[in-house]
Amino acid sequence: MPELPEVEIVRQSLDKKIKGKIIKKVIVKNRNLRFKVPLGFEDFLKNQKIIEVKRFSKYLNLFLSNKRICVIHLGMSGTIHLVKSKKKNNMTNTSFYHSPFLPKKHNHIEIFFDDLKLVYNDPRRFGFVDIVGNYKLLEKKFKKFGPEPFSSKFNSNYIFSFLKNKEKNIKSFLLDQNFVSGIGNIYASEILYLSKIKPSKKGRYLNKEECKKLENDSKIILLDAIRKGGSSIRNFKNIIGKEGNFQRNFKVYQREGLKCKRYNCSGIIKKKNISNRSSFFCNSCQK
DNA sequence: AAGAGGCCCTGATAGC
DNA sequence: TGCTATCAGGGCCTCT
Numbered sequence: 001m002p003e004l005p006e007v008e009i010v011r012q013s014l015d016k017k018i019k020g021k022i023i024k025k026v027i028v029k030n031r032n033l034r035f036k037v038p039l040g041f042e043d044f045l046k047n048q049k050i051i052e053v054k055r056f057s058k059y060l061n062l063f064l065s066n067k068r069i070c071v072i073h074l075g076m077s078g079t080i081h082l083v084k085s086k087k088k089n090n091m092t093n094t095s096f097y098h099s100p101f102l103p104k105k106h107n108h109i110e111i112f113f114d115d116l117k118l119v120y121n122d123p124r125r126f127g128f129v130d131i132v133g134n135y136k137l138l139e140k141k142f143k144k145f146g147p148e149p150f151s152s153k154f155n156s157n158y159i160f161s162f163l164k165n166k167e168k169n170i171k172s173f174l175l176d177q178n179f180v181s182g183i184g185n186i187y188a189s190e191i192l193y194l195s196k197i198k199p200s201k202k203g204r205y206l207n208k209e210e211c212k213k214l215e216n217d218s219k220i221i222l223l224d225a226i227r228k229g230g231s232s233i234r235n236f237k238n239i240i241g242k243e244g245n246f247q248r249n250f251k252v253y254q255r256e257g258l259k260c261k262r263y264n265c266s267g268i269i270k271k272k273n274i275s276n277r278s279s280f281f282c283n284s285c286q287k
Numbered sequence: 288a289a290g291a292g293g294c295c296c297t298g299a300t301a302g303c
Numbered sequence: 304t305g306c307t308a309t310c311a312g313g314g315c316c317t318c319t
Contacts (some may be wrong), residue, residue, distance in 0.1 A: 003312060034295075034314085058313080076313055077297075106297080124296045126313060168290060177314075184312055233312070253312095276292070278310085294316080301309080 002074035002127075004148070004182030005225035007058045009244065010080055014060070015053040017082055018113065022049050023064075025112040033108060034075055034128040044068055044131045045111065056142050057181035068131055069138050075126030079103075081119040145181045149218035154180055159211040166203030172275045173203055174218075183218065186231060186253050189280045191221045193252045198286045199279040200272070224249065252280035260285060 026042040049065040062070040074080075083099045096117055109120035109129065120129070132138045147153035162179055163170070173179045174188035183191070192199050195213040197206070206214075225231060230244035233254070251261050252269050260267035260282040267284025 006312075073313085075296095076311070122296095123298065124311090124313095126296070166289080172290085175313085186312055231312080275290090277313095289319100291319085292317090295314095297311100299309105299311085301307100303306085303308100 002058050002076070002078060003184035003187050003225075003231075004058060005187070005222055005246065006230035006244065007055055007060060007074065007182075008226050009230040010074075011053050011055040011060055013082075014062075014080070014118075017116070018050045018118065019052060020050065021113040022047065023111055024114060027110040027112075028108065029110070030106075030108040030125075033122065033125050034073070035130070037109070037129055038131055041129065041131060045070060057145060057148060057177065058184070059142075061138065063135075067134050069135065071130045071132055071138075071141075072120070073127050073129075075122060075124065075128070077124040078120065078122040078127035081107075081121060083117050083119060085115045085117070142181075145177055146179045148181045149183065149222055154215060154218070156208060156212040156215045159214055160206070160208055163203035163206050163211070168203055169200045169274055170197060170203055170206060170214075171199035171277075171279050175275075175277065180218070182222070185277050186233075186250075187218075187221055187225065189253050190251060191218050193281060193286060194221060196286050199274055199281050201287075252282065255280060 023045045024047075026045045028037050028042060031037040044066070045064070048068075051063040051065055054061040054063060058073060060072040060074075062072070064070060072080075081099065081102050083096050083102060085096050102119060103121050106123045106125075107119050107121050108125070111118040120127075132141060147158070163173065166173070171188055171192060174183045174191060175185065189199065191214065194217040195210065197210055197213070225246040228245040228249065231246040231250075232244040233247050255269040256271040258269050260269060262282070262285055265282060265285045267282040269280055270283045272279050272281070
């Protein structure tokens with residue numbers, strides 16, 4: 001579920017529900033995520049208060065009272081669940097309510113608070129967690145990333161100068177976290193549709209006007225997705241209680257063979273593999 | 288340097 | 304109560 005809007009939704013819920021709470025216990029049931037869960041991960045977290053839950057790109061950043069930051073990336077299939085405790089000050093596993101939403105398998109990490117526990121679930125294990133020593137190091141880590149779409153740095157001049165001379169297609173650039181941070185496979189297609197740009201168009205063929213469209217439309221799509229609670233595809237995607245609604249607003253994603261939704265367009269939505277990821281676009285209005 | 292492709296992993300679904 | 308192939312919201316690595 002994890003592109004920028006979905007991670008932001010998780011961040012908002014987490015910030016609301018665990019900020020100010022103290023971590024009592026951490027259990028790592030499976031250290032083999034995308035990267036090995038670092039040695040001592042549990043000890044870095046234990047007895048720390050959650051100061052704030054932030055986000056950069058698709059990364060969740062839990063700011064701890066010991067100045068360290070717990071970084072979480074959900075990969076392709078990672079989800080976070082909060083389970084309430086029956087009674088306070090009881091940390092044993094059996095003291096927690098059974099949650100019908102909590103998956104039976106792939107609950108790799110459990111973080112216990114007094115009255116609830118946070119569960120990191122990830123069937124494919126493409127996600128990972130890390131501990132960053134301090135805020136300076138976190139800044140350094142994200143410095144090599146491209147700007148977020150909401151940043152003033154992501155403007156048409158930046159886009160135009162980045163793409164000129166580039167042979168690679170624009171769809172791949174939207175997924176390239178060195179160019180722009182936080183956009184994934186769904187929203188890349190949706191943004192290009194709104195901008196009326198063909199996903200296979202080479203970077204160097206985008207004119208100033210199209211770059212301006214990308215600047216604006218990226219913000220429009222992502223903000224709208226956040227406002228609607230993100231996208232929940234494939235049945236259950238309970239983002240801490242809530243389900244997203246943006247999937248109802250998809251104009252092209254998973255709409256192969258259907259009519260273009262633009263009122264004056266008679267095009268058909270096509271699906272094409274670009275750089276090993278599926279891309280959806282209208283064969284008529286995207287140039 | 289830029290771009291293409293492989294790979295990490297499990298589960299849902301389509302087709303036989 | 305089949306099997307097998309394909310595909311899935313990400314991103315790192317290697318090779319050319």
